[in-house]
Amino acid sequence: MGDKPAGFRGSRSWIGCxxxxxxxxxxxxxxxRLCHVPRGAGLQGELERLYSHFSEGGGPVMVGGDADARAKTLLGVCLGPGTEAYVLILDPHCWDAPENPSALQAAGWVGWQKVTRxxxxxxxxxxxxxxxxxEKQQHTLD
Known part of the structure; x- marks a missing residue:
């Protein structure tokens, strides 16, 4: 694509969001669509956007950070009672087809986690x- 130096091709270097x-x-x-959150504590302020994204049929949300280098994929958000919120996280390193959805959860590849954790x-x-x-095709047709 031309956005990386020539040595990047074929390397094992990671890319971000x-x-x-x-x-x-x-x-x-x-x-x-990119959204930058300056500090993880500010993610609480993005929960409405995430909720709207998923409730309107949006796809997975890729997540990358700096101090937190563990890549995540968000598949859903749940606003619990009080102020606690949860996100359904899929580890993007999951590569095998599971026997069933419960196998993904049992292996720790997917699960609900508190946003604060x-x-x-x-x-x-x-x-x-x-x-x-x-959705992309629909926008193209409009």
Missing amino acids: VEASLCLSYFGGPQG AFDPNSFYNLCLTSHNS
């Missing part, structure tokens, strides 16, 4: 909110 969004666009995948309050995060291909 910004690069993933560029790849989605470049290769004709679903649209990726899932995100480092001092790390910044980039979120890439993806749309489904059908």
Whole structure:
């Protein structure tokens, strides 16, 4: 795509959400809308946006950070009683097809986590909110 030095091709270097969004666009995948959260503690302020994203049929949300280098994929958000909120997290390193959804959860690949525990309050995060291909195609037709 030309955004990395020549030595990047074929390397084992990681890319972040910004690069993933560029790849989605470049290769004709679903649209990726970026959202920067300066500190993980600020993720509480993004819960309404995430809830709307998923309730309107938005696709997975890729998450990358700096101090928190553990990549995450958000599949849902649940606003619990009081002020507690949970996110359904899929480890993006999961590569095998499970026998059933319960196997993913039992192996620790997917599960609900409290937002306050899932995100480092001092790390910044980039979120890439993806749309489904059908939504992209619909926008193209409009």
